[in-house]
Amino acid sequence: MSHCTVRSVIPQPTIDEQNTLIRSLAPVRLRRFRAATKGDRAAVRLYLLDSQIASQMHATIRVVEVALREHIHRALTEAFDERWFSSQRQLFDQDLCEKIDKVLLQVGDRAPAGAVIAQLMFGSWSSLLGRGGPKQDGTSAGYPATIWKPALESGFRDVTRTEARRAAMSLNWARNRISHCEPVVFGFPQPGLGETGTQVRRAPSLVLEDARAFTAYFDPALSAWMRKWNEIDRLLEDPLVSDALDHIAGEGAVRLER
Secondary structure, eight states, X not given: OOOOOOOOOOOOOOHHHHHHHHHHSOHHHHHHHHHHSSHHHHHHHHHHHHHHHHHHHHHHHHHHHHHHHHHHHHHHHHHTOTTXXXXXXXXXXXXXXXXXXXXXXXXXTTSOHHHHHTTSOHHXXXXXXXXXXXXXXXXXXXXXXXXXXXXXXXXXXXXXXXXXXXXXXXXXXXXXHHHTTOOOTTOXXXXXXXXXXXXXXXXXXXXXXXXXXXXXXXXXXXXXXXXXXXXXXXXXXXXXXXXXXXXXXTSXXXXXXO
């Protein structure tokens, strides 16, 4: 039986459909798209291209998030026990404890471990790669010594904890931006980076490479498979993406990484 690959492409609207789409959006929504192109037709095409790229990137980051979640859960299970989120509570900072408590309140204290970890978001898994914040008793969590060294380090290849944490944070920011329907063709803001008054943005092609490279740190085979997803690469080669990045790079308060 033969199989064919079906591409999911948003059809370009007729003029009437274009006008309907424009009316459905807040005027400010298209302002930057119009500024980066010439005329409503090109602005709408860039807007729809942005939607397709965001969809593809969401699928990519979704795979990374679930794979990272399972990888860390299995490592902590091996180092401690399956219900590490409860038995090792004394190791976690207050922020993570509150997130775990919220999940347990939703699913119940006796819920299977898998049901608990499935409710923890990307940010929680990213935080376990960090240093850890203040604990409920006023001391500081020391994740490098209590989590990274005994449980996680051996499962990550060719990367330091700091590098893994930085990459995971960037991907979590990207995930949140996509989930909140913010544009991606103008780059992904990197909170806290850059000089005061300057916003660092990372081009979507770099964030895509971040996702593929990050996955290789703990699952090279999965990363290799993800690199076969070439539809998003084709979308990112559209000249309109370059126009959008050129436009945002021209803003005085933006430092674009591309």
